Amino acid sequence: MSILPRSKKNALSRAAYDEFIASTTLLNRVGTRLGEDPDVHAMTDVTGFGLLGHALEIARGSNMTVRIDPSRLPYLKDARDACAKWFCHGRIGTKLESYDTSVTLPAGTPDWQRQLFCDPQTSGGLLVSCAPAHADELLKTIVAAGYPDAKNIGYVTDGKPGVHVECA
Numbered sequence: 001m002s003i004l005p006r007s008k009k010n011a012l013s014r015a016a017y018d019e020f021i022a023s024t025t026l027l028n029r030v031g032t033r034l035g036e037d038p039d040v041h042a043m044t045d046v047t048g049f050g051l052l053g054h055a056l057e058i059a060r061g062s063n064m065t066v067r068i069d070p071s072r073l074p075y076l077k078d079a080r081d082a083c084a085k086w087f088c089h090g091r092i093g094t095k096l097e098s099y100d101t102s103v104t105l106p107a108g109t110p111d112w113q114r115q116l117f118c119d120p121q122t123s124g125g126l127l128v129s130c131a132p133a134h135a136d137e138l139l140k141t142i143v144a145a146g147y148p149d150a151k152n153i154g155y156v157t158d159g160k161p162g163v164h165v166e167c168a
Contacts, residue, residue, distance in 0.1 A: 016078035023076060023149075024123040030145040031126055039134040041156075046124030052103050052117045054127050055163045058156075059102075062129070065159035069166050074149040075116060083112035102162040109165070117165065125149075129156055 012020065034040050042062060044054045051073075055066045105114065125147070130138050135152055142150040154166075 012078060012082070016076065019076055024121075026123075026147070028126050030142055030147060033145070034126070034128060034138070034142070037130070037138070039131040039138065040128060041131065042129040044127050046121055046127050048120045050118040050120055051124075051127070052099065052163055052165075056099060056102055056161075058127065058129055059163055060161045062156065063161050064156045065161065066129075066154060066156055066163045067166055068154040068163065070113065070117075072151050072153045073116075074151050079116055080112055083115040084110075099163075103165070104162070105165045106167045 028045055031043060031045070034043055042058045044057060046054050049057070051068070055068060058064075059066045105117070126142075128138070128142075132155065139150060139152055
């Protein structure tokens with residue numbers, strides 16, 4: 001009998017399962033504080049539309065380009081391996097197609113990474129856009145509030161509304 005309920009075909013190790021539960025049960029409490037910060041320009045929880053969908057939401061809402069550095073993304077331990085084995089959401093291709101030319105990925109982006117960029121979370125983290133001069137201080141605030149995996153994953157620039165994932 002599995003001690004890892006709902007892990008597809010027992011594909012997750014105990015450590016990966018524990019990490020998954022800790023991540024998905026960590027509420028976005030810090031969002032209230034960030035919403036009051038005048039240096040925060042936009043914020044959304046990364047849930048059903050995945051990272052690319054929510055970044056595109058920010059890009060369109062601000063009429064700017066969001067640039068993401070994939071090497072900075074804090075993946076869960078076994079996420080890459082699980083996606084490489086196709087333990088992932090089945091409609092990722094449809095999501096990518098719906099973005100049309102609003103989202104660009106580097107040539108040769110592996111399928112596992114495309115999957116994770118669009119993964120529909122039920123309890124994802126926050127995607128926060130802030131004044132560049134305050135990014136480091138804001139990140140320290142988020143980490144100190146109990147979110148040790150928070151990372152600066154990119155920046156916003158002038159340009160056509162869209163998301164550009166840069167080469168790693």
